[in-house]
Amino acid sequence: MALSDLIQQSWKTLRTAFKTLLDLNRTFEALVARINQGSSLPHRDPTHSYWLENPPFPDLVNIQSEKLPAQRDVVIIGSGITGAAVARSLLQESQRKNQNITITVLEARDICSGATGRNGGHIKASPHETFERLRAKFGVERAVALTRFQLHHLECLTDLCQREDFQQAECRVVETVDLFFDQKTFDDVCRTASELKTLVPEHEGSIYQAAEAQKKFAVSDQIVGAYSYKAGALWPYRLVTSVWSELLHEYPGQITIETNTPVLTVDEEGTSDHPRNMYTDRGVISCKHLVHATNAYMGHLLPNLNKKATGLRAHMSAQNPGQYSYQGFHGDRSWSLIYGPDDFDYMTQRPSSDGTGDIMLGGGAFRSKNNAIDQIGIWDDSRTDAITSAHLAGILPVVFSHKEKEGEKGNRSRYLQQHWSGIISLTGDSLPFVGKLDPRITARGSGKSSKNSSEWISAGYNGEGMVFAWLCGTALGIMIMGSEQDDIPASPGFPGGKLDEWFPQELLLDSKRYDRLDILDLADQL
Structure with missing residues (x-):
C-alpha cells in the first residue's frame, strides 16, 4: 500500500471520528435546548390509548360544571392517579376531623388522559x-x-380495589x-x-x-x-375513574371536576382568603391551596422546575x-x-x-x-x-x-x-417531588398569601408512578390538612398511623434538595 493510501485511510478515520463527535455535540445541544425551553400544556389531540376505550363512567369523560366555580378551598391540577389520591385523602381526612372542605379538579383534556391513562398497567417495584x-x-x-x-403500593391498591369493589379495574396480584x-x-x-x-x-x-x-x-x-x-x-384508567365516581357520589357539593379546562397562568392577585388565581379559557378560579398533580407537565406553571425535571x-x-x-x-x-x-x-x-x-x-x-x-x-x-x-x-x-x-x-x-x-417525568435525582412548595420555587407567595394558604406538589415519578403516585398523593392530602402527627386509622388504600411511619422524608422537595437538583445530573443515575 502506497504512503498516500495510508494517509488517505487515516484521514477518513479521523474525519469519521470528528463527524461523530460533532453529531454527538449537536444532539446534546438540542437536548439541553429542549430541556431549557420547558414544559408546555398537554397536546390537545394526543395519540389514542387502548386504556381509554369503553369507559365505565362515560359521563365523567368530559365532565364539567355549567359554570366554573369562582372560589374553592383546594384546586387540584390533574385528574390522574395522583389527583384522585390527593382528593380522596383530603375528603376523608376532612370528614374525620369534622371540617368542611371544597375541591375543584382542573384537567386540561378528558379525564385521566395523561400518564395514568397511557402507562403499562404494572404495579411493579423492582x-x-x-x-x-x-x-x-x-x-x-x-x-x-x-x-x-x-x-407497599401493591397491597394498598389491591386492597382498595377489593374492598371498594372496583372490579372493572382488573386489579390483581x-x-x-x-x-x-x-x-x-x-x-x-x-x-x-x-x-x-x-x-x-x-x-x-x-x-x-x-x-x-x-x-x-x-x-x-x-x-x-x-x-x-x-x-x-x-387497568389504571378504570381504577382512577372508579375513585372519581365514588368521590362525586359520597361528597356531593364538596368536589367538582372540570375537564378540558387547561390552566393558562397562575398569579397571587386574589383575596386574602383565596389568594391564588387560576386563569383558564373558561374563567378564573381562586383557592387557598393549589396542588400540582401534573407529573411531567409541572414546569408549565412552575418554570423554576424546568431545570430540575423534564419530560x-x-x-x-x-x-x-x-x-x-x-x-x-x-x-x-x-x-x-x-x-x-x-x-x-x-x-x-x-x-x-x-x-x-x-x-x-x-x-x-x-x-x-x-x-x-x-x-x-x-x-x-x-x-x-x-x-x-x-x-x-x-x-x-x-x-x-x-x-x-x-x-x-x-x-x-x-x-x-x-x-x-x-x-413521563424524569427528575434530577430519580425520585418524586412531594410536599409544600417554597415561594422561591413557585415565584409566588410574597403578596396576599397567608400561612394558611400555599402551593403543593406530587409529581415526577420517573416512569414508576404505579409504585409511587397513590401513596405520595395520599400523603400530600394529610399534609395539606395539617394531620402529619395524627395517628390515623387504616382504611382501604390507606396504611394508617402517623405520616412519618410510612412516608419517606427523602421525597419531600425542601429547599436543600431543590438547590442540589440539576436535571443534567440524570446522566449519573443511568
Whole structure:
C-alpha cells in the first residue's frame, strides 16, 4: 500500500471520528435546548390509548360544571392517579376531623388522559434493580424504607380495589418474571436479590439460570436467566375513574371536576382568603391551596422546575396474542424483558378464561434513532417514534418460543392492535417531588398569601408512578390538612398511623434538595 493510501485511510478515520463527535455535540445541544425551553400544556389531540376505550363512567369523560366555580378551598391540577389520591385523602381526612372542605379538579383534556391513562398497567417495584442506587445515595436504612414504600403500593391498591369493589379495574396480584438478555446485568441482579433476602425479606424472589429459565418460561435461548417475584397488574384508567365516581357520589357539593379546562397562568392577585388565581379559557378560579398533580407537565406553571425535571415520551402497545397463550396464565403473570442496565420492555396480559387476553407491551426507549436522547425533553404525545413502535410490534416472537409457528394453517396470527405514546417525568435525582412548595420555587407567595394558604406538589415519578403516585398523593392530602402527627386509622388504600411511619422524608422537595437538583445530573443515575 502506497504512503498516500495510508494517509488517505487515516484521514477518513479521523474525519469519521470528528463527524461523530460533532453529531454527538449537536444532539446534546438540542437536548439541553429542549430541556431549557420547558414544559408546555398537554397536546390537545394526543395519540389514542387502548386504556381509554369503553369507559365505565362515560359521563365523567368530559365532565364539567355549567359554570366554573369562582372560589374553592383546594384546586387540584390533574385528574390522574395522583389527583384522585390527593382528593380522596383530603375528603376523608376532612370528614374525620369534622371540617368542611371544597375541591375543584382542573384537567386540561378528558379525564385521566395523561400518564395514568397511557402507562403499562404494572404495579411493579423492582428493588433488585434500584436498591444499590438508593443505598449509595441514602444509606442502607433509608434505602430499605424507600423500597418498602414502593412495595407497599401493591397491597394498598389491591386492597382498595377489593374492598371498594372496583372490579372493572382488573386489579390483581401476578407472578412477574424478569427475563435477561445480558449476563452481567443478570449476575448483578442475582447478587442484589440475595442481599435483599435479609434486608427486605418481604420481597421474595426466585432465580432461574439459563436452561431452567428457557424451559420453565418457554422462552428462546437468547435468555441468559430469569428472576420471578410478586407484583400486580390493573387497568389504571378504570381504577382512577372508579375513585372519581365514588368521590362525586359520597361528597356531593364538596368536589367538582372540570375537564378540558387547561390552566393558562397562575398569579397571587386574589383575596386574602383565596389568594391564588387560576386563569383558564373558561374563567378564573381562586383557592387557598393549589396542588400540582401534573407529573411531567409541572414546569408549565412552575418554570423554576424546568431545570430540575423534564419530560420523556414513552411508548405503549396493545397486541392481540393470536395463537400465543403465554403458558396459559390468563392474566396472572407479567414480564419484563431486560436488555441491559435501565434498558427494558414491560408486559402484562389482561385476564381471560382461555389465556388469549390482550397483551399490553411498553418500553423500547433506547430503540429510537438517538438511543432515547431524542425522546427526552419532549411533551408531545400526539406522535409516536416509528422505530420504537416497530420494536414493540416485533419483539415478542424473538423472546417467546413456541412449538407451532405463527401463520401456519389454523393458527390465528398475533397482531398489533394499537400503539400510542405518553409523557413521563424524569427528575434530577430519580425520585418524586412531594410536599409544600417554597415561594422561591413557585415565584409566588410574597403578596396576599397567608400561612394558611400555599402551593403543593406530587409529581415526577420517573416512569414508576404505579409504585409511587397513590401513596405520595395520599400523603400530600394529610399534609395539606395539617394531620402529619395524627395517628390515623387504616382504611382501604390507606396504611394508617402517623405520616412519618410510612412516608419517606427523602421525597419531600425542601429547599436543600431543590438547590442540589440539576436535571443534567440524570446522566449519573443511568
